[in-house]
Amino acid sequence: MPFLSQPLTLGAFFPALPLDSLLSTQGIMVLLLAAYAGAMWMFLTSAPKVHTIMVSDLESGRQFYEGVLGLAAAEVPLHYYYNYEQSLGATSVDPLYMSPGLGGPATATRNFNGTDGLWYQLKKNTQVHVISGASLGQKDRQRHVCFDRDCLEQVLMRVQTRGIKHKIRREKPLNFLVKDWEGRVIELAEVSN
Structure with missing residues (x-):
């Protein structure tokens, strides 16, 4: 050798x-x-996978995701500090799902910062980014809108494992109702592009 x-x-x-x-x-x-x-x-x-959910009221969204679902708060992923999602064009939102007070998607895009809103850990390498902007549903229900079916399926699984009262209204696109501890009905809806 x-x-x-x-x-x-x-x-x-x-x-x-x-x-x-x-x-x-x-x-x-x-x-x-x-x-x-x-x-x-x-x-x-x-980098964690991030799902975005638009809610009609951010404070009731906080109560739902922290209190009812028991999700832990998460740190903002580093790639969101550099406007990664904005560079992909992910901020354009259909005006149908925007609340009237925001003035449409152009205003939402102009005022939205990728780090705004609430951040929760859904799974080990998966986070939920909760932002305001969804319109109220029928009978002034709180409405949570998501463009990703996988995200809503994970939220539904969390609802079912915690024994929270819910009703699945439609499978495709996924739409279900959840009753929180204060008796409010929350509609969670998948929006297909």
């Missing part, structure tokens, strides 16, 4: 590349870009 007694050089790991080309300005830039790409990949794959 004579190779174990020999000291390893950088050229041993990159035999096809001469050492001077690896340590050139261009070689260092390529290595830095590869390191940056690896860091971004790790950052984005470790």
Whole structure:
């Protein structure tokens, strides 16, 4: 085993590349870009999945998600500080689901900051972002609107496991009613794009 007694050089790991080309300005830039790409990949794959739910009243939403469902408050994910969702165009909302006082989606987009609202931990790497903006439902019910079926299925499962009184009105799109501890009826509705 004579190779174990020999000291390893950088050229041993990159035999096809001469050492001077690896340590050139261009070689260092390529290595830095590869390191940056690896860091971004790790950052984005470790970021939690975030579901957004619009509610007609933020305070009753807080009472529902914290009190009734018992969800723990969560930290705002780092990628929301850099307006990640706004860069994807996720802030455009159909005016049908906006309350009249907000003045339509243009106002909501202009005034909405990605870190506003309430943040809850739904599962290990899944969070719920609760924001205001939904209109009241029939009979002035509190209304919670979500564009993601998976999110509402997880909320429904949480309602069922906690033994909370509920009624499924429709499977597709998912729509169900929940009665909170104060007797208020809350409508949770999936909105398909």
